[in-house]
Amino acid sequence: MILLDTNVLIYATDRLSPQHLPSRGVVDASIARRIEGVIVPQVLVEFVAAATGKAVRSPLSVEQACAQAATFGSQIKMLVPSAESVTEWMSILLETGRAGRRTFDAYLAAQARSLGAATICTYNLDDFNGVSGIRLLRPEDIPIVGEPS
Numbered sequence: 001m002i003l004l005d006t007n008v009l010i011y012a013t014d015r016l017s018p019q020h021l022p023s024r025g026v027v028d029a030s031i032a033r034r035i036e037g038v039i040v041p042q043v044l045v046e047f048v049a050a051a052t053g054k055a056v057r058s059p060l061s062v063e064q065a066c067a068q069a070a071t072f073g074s075q076i077k078m079l080v081p082s083a084e085s086v087t088e089w090m091s092i093l094l095e096t097g098r099a100g101r102r103t104f105d106a107y108l109a110a111q112a113r114s115l116g117a118a119t120i121c122t123y124n125l126d127d128f129n130g131v132s133g134i135r136l137l138r139p140e141d142i143p144i145v146g147e148p149s
Helices: 006-013 020-031 041-051 062-075 084-096 102-115
Strands: 002-004 037-039 119-121 135-137
Touching (some): 041 062, 084 102
Parallel strands (some): 002 037, 119 135
16 A cells, blocks of 8 residues: 655646656556555645645645545545554654654654555655655656556
8 A cells, every 4th residue: 555645646736847747647546546545634635735835836726726635535545544643653753753844744654654554655755764664655666557667
């Protein structure tokens, strides 16, 4: 199981991004169930925040971002974290010394671990370095069933 990070969804929707094609490929493969790509609600919350903010070249309106998030939520398998993810999160914080804004990525890693997603697909590899039990892959490194390798 591969947890898709927010940046993959952002790049999948940004046709001008150099990461668009590999990100779109992973998102499309997740929708078509050619890979076991999953998301958690936090990814959709972060997607709307990022897509409507200054971090993207062409921000979406709130309406557009919510519509896109709803589409992702209905097409990509969504897992809902349990209370165990909070315990995992605190364990990761203590294990890595993360603090401040870096705690959000630690919580995403905690959800992945507690839900059995051994891989996180992301371009922000450094955000998860040092977290045990998680494999990190960029979209272009994900083998997609039915496509030439």
